[in-house]
Each structure stands twice: as C-alpha cells, then as structure tokens.
Amino acid sequence: MKNTGDRRRTIYDVAKAAGVSISTASNALNGTGRTNAETRERVRRVAEEIGFRPNALARGLLSKRSHAIGMLTNDTYGRLTLPMAAGVSEVLVDHGVSVFLCATNNDPRLAQLHLEALLDRQVDGIIFTATRLDLTPPVQLSRLPIPVVYVFAEGPADSVTFFPDDEQGARLAVDHLKELGRSRILHITGPRDYLAARIRAQSYLDACGDGAEAMFGDWSEEWGHEAVQTVFARPGAKPDAIFCGSDEIARGVIDALRDLDVEIPTDVAVVGFDNWEVVARQTRPPLTTIDMELKELGHRAGLAILSLSKGEPAPAGITRLPCRLVVRQSCGSPLQSD
Amino acid sequence: MKNTGDRRRTIYDVAKAAGVSISTASNALNGTGRTNAETRERVRRVAEEIGFRPNALARGLLSKRSHAIGMLTNDTYGRLTLPMAAGVSEVLVDHGVSVFLCATNNDPRLAQLHLEALLDRQVDGIIFTATRLDLTPPVQLSRLPIPVVYVFAEGPADSVTFFPDDEQGARLAVDHLKELGRSRILHITGPRDYLAARIRAQSYLDACGDGAEAMFGDWSEEWGHEAVQTVFARPGAKPDAIFCGSDEIARGVIDALRDLDVEIPTDVAVVGFDNWEVVARQTRPPLTTIDMELKELGHRAGLAILSLSKGEPAPAGITRLPCRLVVRQSCGSPLQSD
DNA sequence: CTGAAAGCGCTAACAT
DNA sequence: ATGTTAGCGCTTTCAG
Numbered sequence: 001m002k003n004t005g006d007r008r009r010t011i012y013d014v015a016k017a018a019g020v021s022i023s024t025a026s027n028a029l030n031g032t033g034r035t036n037a038e039t040r041e042r043v044r045r046v047a048e049e050i051g052f053r054p055n056a057l058a059r060g061l062l063s064k065r066s067h068a069i070g071m072l073t074n075d076t077y078g079r080l081t082l083p084m085a086a087g088v089s090e091v092l093v094d095h096g097v098s099v100f101l102c103a104t105n106n107d108p109r110l111a112q113l114h115l116e117a118l119l120d121r122q123v124d125g126i127i128f129t130a131t132r133l134d135l136t137p138p139v140q141l142s143r144l145p146i147p148v149v150y151v152f153a154e155g156p157a158d159s160v161t162f163f164p165d166d167e168q169g170a171r172l173a174v175d176h177l178k179e180l181g182r183s184r185i186l187h188i189t190g191p192r193d194y195l196a197a198r199i200r201a202q203s204y205l206d207a208c209g210d211g212a213e214a215m216f217g218d219w220s221e222e223w224g225h226e227a228v229q230t231v232f233a234r235p236g237a238k239p240d241a242i243f244c245g246s247d248e249i250a251r252g253v254i255d256a257l258r259d260l261d262v263e264i265p266t267d268v269a270v271v272g273f274d275n276w277e278v279v280a281r282q283t284r285p286p287l288t289t290i291d292m293e294l295k296e297l298g299h300r301a302g303l304a305i306l307s308l309s310k311g312e313p314a315p316a317g318i319t320r321l322p323c324r325l326v327v328r329q330s331c332g333s334p335l336q337s338d
Numbered sequence: 339m340k341n342t343g344d345r346r347r348t349i350y351d352v353a354k355a356a357g358v359s360i361s362t363a364s365n366a367l368n369g370t371g372r373t374n375a376e377t378r379e380r381v382r383r384v385a386e387e388i389g390f391r392p393n394a395l396a397r398g399l400l401s402k403r404s405h406a407i408g409m410l411t412n413d414t415y416g417r418l419t420l421p422m423a424a425g426v427s428e429v430l431v432d433h434g435v436s437v438f439l440c441a442t443n444n445d446p447r448l449a450q451l452h453l454e455a456l457l458d459r460q461v462d463g464i465i466f467t468a469t470r471l472d473l474t475p476p477v478q479l480s481r482l483p484i485p486v487v488y489v490f491a492e493g494p495a496d497s498v499t500f501f502p503d504d505e506q507g508a509r510l511a512v513d514h515l516k517e518l519g520r521s522r523i524l525h526i527t528g529p530r531d532y533l534a535a536r537i538r539a540q541s542y543l544d545a546c547g548d549g550a551e552a553m554f555g556d557w558s559e560e561w562g563h564e565a566v567q568t569v570f571a572r573p574g575a576k577p578d579a580i581f582c583g584s585d586e587i588a589r590g591v592i593d594a595l596r597d598l599d600v601e602i603p604t605d606v607a608v609v610g611f612d613n614w615e616v617v618a619r620q621t622r623p624p625l626t627t628i629d630m631e632l633k634e635l636g637h638r639a640g641l642a643i644l645s646l647s648k649g650e651p652a653p654a655g656i657t658r659l660p661c662r663l664v665v666r667q668s669c670g671s672p673l674q675s676d
Numbered sequence: 677c678t679g680a681a682a683g684c685g686c687t688a689a690c691a692t
Numbered sequence: 693a694t695g696t697t698a699g700c701g702c703t704t705t706c707a708g
Contacts, residue, residue: 058685082416086441101439396701
C-alpha cells in the first residue's frame with residue numbers, strides 16, 4: 001500500500017484513507033487542536049503507510065516561514081567556510097531548517113542575484129560569511145526584512161556578529177610558550193591590512209612587551225621561510241620561539257629552521273594558527289597551533305539565526321568565540337601527543 | 339513609494355497599483371498570455387517601483403517545481419566538495435535554481451534526515467557527492483521520485499554519474515614525463531582500496547610497461563617520504579621520475595628527495611595529482627600536477643540535474659571528465675611558468 | 677486583450 | 693472531538 005503511483009501523497013489522501021476530514025488529519029499529524037488519541041494514532045499510522053510527507057512549500061506559504069536560511073559566502077576556497085557551514089547545517093537540521101549555500105565569488109552581481117533568490121524563497125534569515133573581518137559585504141544586507149548574522153565578517157553596528165577571539169587565541173599561544181620557559185618570542189604573520197593579523201599581533205605585543213617584534217608579510221609558506229632567513233642572518237640574539245599567524249607560515253618557518261640546522265623544539269619552539277590539519281599534522285615535527293573552532297562558530301551562528309527568525313533575541317554586537325590550543329610536538333616539553 | 343511597510347508586496351499590490359486585475363499583472367510580469375505592450379510596461383514599472391518580488395513558495399506550490407536542488411555530501415573536510423558545489427551553484431543560479439547544502443558527515447541518520455527534508459521541500463533533484471568513488475551512499479537514493487546525479491560517487495547501474503577521468507589524468511602525467519625523456523618512472527600512491535588509486539596505478543602500469551612499479555600506501559606526506567627512503571635505500575637503479583597519486587604524497591616525496599640531496603628536477607622529476615594549490619604551489623620547486631577540474635565537474639552535474647528535472651535527457655552512465663596538466667617547475671625542461 | 681474564478685497543499689478559525 | 697471553510701500568493705483556464 002506504499003505510494004505506488006507517481007503522484008505524491010497529500011494530506012487529503014491521508015484523510016481519505018483514515019476516513020477522517022482533512023483538518024482532523026492535520027490536527028492529528030501536528031498534535032494541534034483536540035484529537036482523540038485513538039484517531040490520532042490511526043491517522044499517523046495511515047500517513048506512515050501511504051508514505052505521506054507534508055509539502056514544505058504549502059506549509060511555508062501559509063505560515064510565512066520557510067524553515068530555510070541562506071548562507072552567503074565570498075570564500076572561494078572554502079577552507080573556512082565549509083567546516084562552518086557544516087556546523088550551521090548540523091544544528092539546524094534537527095530544527096527542521098535547511099540551508100541554501102550561495103557562493104558569491106566576491107562578485108557583487110552574483111551576490112545580488114543570490115540575495116534576491118533567497119528573499120524570493122522567503123528564507124527566515126541569512127548568514128553572511130567572509131574570509132576577512134574587515135571586508136564589506138558585496139551587497140546591501142542591512143534593512144532587510146529578515147535577520148542577518150555575520151560570521152568572519154563585520155556587519156553594521158550592533159548587528160549580530162561572530163568571530164574567533166583572535167586576541168585570546170594569540171595570548172593562548174604566547175602563554176603556552178612562556179610556560180615552557182621561552183622568553184625571546186618572535187611573531188611572523190600575514191598582511192597588516194588583515195584585521196585578524198593586526199589583532200593577533202597586538203595581543204602578542206601586549207603579552208611580550210619590550211623586545212617583541214611582529215613581522216608582517218603574507219599568508220604564505222614562502223614568507224615564513226623568508227622571514228626566518230632574514231632574522232637568522234642578522235646579528236644579535238636569536239629568538240627561542242616563533243609564534244606564527246597561520247599554519248602555512250609556520251610550515252615555512254619550520255622548513256627554514258631545518259635548513260639552518262636549528263632544532264625544533266630544542267632551539268626554537270614554533271606555534272601556528274588555524275589548526276588546518278593538512279598542514280599542521282604534516283610538518284616535522286607536527287605543529288602546536290591554535291584552533292578557531294569553526295564548527296562551533298557555525299553552531300552558534302545557526303542558533304542565533306534560529307532565535308532571531310523566531311523573534312527571540314540573540315547576542316547583539318560582536319561575539320568572539322574562544323580559540324583552543326592544540327598541542328603537538330613543535331614546542332616540546334610537557335610531553336603530550338596530539 | 340518603495341515598500342515602506344513591513345508586509346511584503348504581493349502580486350495583488352501590483353495589480354491594484356497598476357489598476358489591472360491580478361491575472362493581467364501575472365501575465366504582464368511573466369510574458370504569458372496576450373498582453374498589451376503598454377499595459378505590460380506599466381505593470382512592470384509599477385512592480386519595480388513598489389519592490390515586488392514573486393513568492394517562490396507560492397509559485398512552487400502551483401507549478402510543482404521548487405527550482406531548488408539538494409546537494410548531499412559526506413565530505414567533511416570540503417576540499418573536493420566546496421569547489422564542486424561552487425561550480426554547481428554557479429551554473430544554476432543563472433537558471434534561477436538554488437542549492438541546499440546537506441553535509442551528512444557520513445552518518446546514515448543525518449543523511450536520512452536531510453533526504454526527507456529535501457523531499458519535503460520538493461526539490462527538483464539531488465546531487466550526491468562522496469570523496470571516494472567506491473563508497474555506497476549512506477542512504478537509499480534510488481527509487482526516488484526525483485532525479486539523482488552522482489559525483490565522485492557511484493550510483494546504481496545507468497545512473498547519471500560524473501567523475502574525473504583518472505585514467506586519462508594518470509596518462510597525462512606519465513606522457514609528460516616521457517616527453518621529457520624520463521624512462522624509469524616510479525608511482526607512489528594512496529591506499530589500494532581507493533578505486534581512484536587503483537585506476538591511476540593501472541593507467542600508469544599500462545603506459546610504462548615492464549619495470550614499472552606502483553607503491554600503495556596512504557594519502558599522506560609521510561607515506562611519500564617513507565616510500566622515497568625505501569626506494570633510495572635499496573640497491574639497483576634509481577628512478578628518474580616519480581608520479582605521485584596526490585599532491586600531498588608528492589610533497590613528502592619532494593622533501594625526502596631533498597633530504598637525500600637528490601636534485602629536482604635534474605635528477606628526479608616529480609608530478610602530483612590534485613592541483614591542490616595550497617600544496618602544489620608551496621613545494622620547492624612548485625609542483626607540476628594534474629588538475630581534476632572540480633568546478634567543471636560541478637558545472638556538468640548542475641546542468642545534468644537541470645536537464646533531468648525538466649524531463650530532458652542527461653548522459654546516462656559514467657561520464658569521466660578530462661583532467662588537465664598543470665606545469666610548474668618540478669619536472670624541468672620545457673621551461674614554462676605556472 | 678483583460679478579468680473572474682478555481683485551485684496547488686496545507687493550517688486555523690469557526691461551526692457542528 | 694471532528695468537519696467545513698477560508699485563505700496563504702500565485703498561475704491558469706475560461707468567459708467577456
């Protein structure tokens with residue numbers, strides 16, 4: 001008695017098969033109104049038997065809530081976005097909310113197109129993601145009739161925004177190095193025009209005080225390599241630890257140190273930032289680094305948009321989620337495995 | 339005269355503002371039926387002015403086509419999925435089709451949940467993606483009332499399936515090496531239980547004939563490193579080229595070769611597989627490798643599901659999309675930059 | 677060429 | 693406790 005025909009079963013089919021009216025069927029299925037327990041069971045059983053599934057379009061049309069949200073991202077490569085998106089999807093699926101993925105490639109036309117599509121689909125909210133915190137959304141997101149949550153991106157003042165706590169993350173790294181007895185800590189990081197790079201650097205400078213030095217470059221291995229060569233070629237005291245702004249930079253640093261026959265972690269300890277496993281696990285020795293908890297970021301963003309879409313409150317302003325120290329072997333001492 | 343209130347404008351508002359009936363408004367907007375050119379223009383202008391946007395839910399309810407598709411993926415990390423998904427989204431957005439992203443984490447319960455949600459939302463089709471070709475979908479995807487396209491995953495016989503042409507890709511690599519005059523080519527690749535690894539290896543063996551040797555291990559740098567050490571420690575002729583099953587392996591290979599003071603590409607040329615830029619660009623020297631054209635794969639999958647959802651045909655069975663050789667510096671000779 | 681009316685599948689008053 | 697009915701916003705016959 002399964003659904004043999006091609007037509008999808010509607011609540012009308014359920015009602016007919018159960019010998020009740022359409023509204024009783026609806027009530028029984030949704031537990032709304034007053035329904036005889038016995039009737040309810042029967043209806044539900046019948047619905048199951050004939051393979052009834054409610055049409056979300058019809059529901060949404062009536063309730064004015066589509067139980068879907070849009071994720072607008074300009075991250076082409078997806079190294080940050082996908083783990084995040086998985087987190088978002090993960091919390092929302094249990095609430096019956098689905099996620100539209102819209103990759104804008106940072107193209108305003110595409111972004112606009114996607115935004116309109118989302119609005120037309122009556123999404124209950126939008127999560128906007130970028131890869132840098134100081135980039136403006138490629139499209140006007142304020143004054144929308146639906147809530148917007150920003151992740152890794154800055155929205156208008158007081159908008160709900162999540163990002164990793166770069167400051168705390170950097171402090172975590174520096175404190176770890178200090179605890180291991182390192183005192184001449186160097187910081188090699190990405191471009192100065194990245195807000196995240198600036199915040200991490202400032203946090204490092206605050207923690208290390210006099211003699212601390214932050215070297216800005218770009219987010220590449222090559223830069224890490226080059227920076228180390230520069231530092232070890234010049235006269236003066238050499239660092240006994242290097243805190244890197246990214247795992248890729250750290251990898252370059254580690255390679256350069258090995259080229260110079262500097263022992264890791266004996267002579268120099270190294271900490272990265274990102275916990276990008278494919279990099280951090282493969283350095284020799286494996287890299288101690290800072291994890292930004294991308295999935296958790298996604299969870300929080302998902303919950304926030306869920307609240308907002310129900311008219312409930314969400315943490316206004318910028319919420320910075322704590323980072324986590326992942327200890328591997330590039331810092332030595334407290335012998336811990338991954 | 340823009341939409342000032344909070345209520346969304348409906349076609350009823352358009353009709354009223356333009357002084358026509360609802361159906362005329364609909365016809366004018368969609369170019370259906372016979373409408374006076376002047377009326378049509380007026381209606382369209384008015385619609386624009388008051389910020390009317392059609393409700394996709396209502397449309398879908400009526401037309402029984404939601405103009406949305408679902409992408410079901412079990413790729414957690416997203417290295418393959420996101421570029422693909424971007425490709426899918428890219429072709430479809432221009433056709434007014436949006437994409438639901440569903441990450442299953444390879445969990446059958448989650449997959450089932452997502453699948454039901456997609457069906458409830460009346461998606462016009464589903465693209466299923468895995469990271470290995472020989473893994474079964476975590477959920478029953480055949481006998482669905484909507485079309486399914488498989489990418490990087492094998493569906494039931496005759497289902498529409500896309501994946502990269504591993505055989506051609508491997509041949510591309512080997513041919514390139516041969517053209518450069520290399521004759522003792524070694525193959526270091528991933529686990530034997532990956533279909534892709536087996537196909538690439540077989541293609542290599544077919545092309546290289548006697549004396550060819552394929553070493554299976556895992557998809558890590560470490561394995562590449564280890565394999566090189568093994569080969570160079572044993573007696574006998576050494577390879578003058580190494581074709582690797584992945585860029586990560588290639589990176590390990592390159593590092594190991596450098597440790598052994600073997601010159602690249604002079605003594606040994608190296609080719610990778612994946613063109614995973616973060617790896618391939620950062621090896622020293624940068625890696626010549628095989629690109630699987632993930633975005634194009636996404637394009638094709640998107641177009642296929644689009645056709646199928648309209649009742650039009652799509653290439654049945656397995657379609658293998660050609661890979662592309664990306665020449666960098668790890669093979670030397672025909673001096674080309676990236 | 678335009679308008680009135682039916683109805684997509686569902687829920688929520690309101691009757692019964 | 694259950695059934696009847698009126699829409700949600702839109703497209704689409706079918707009359708005028």
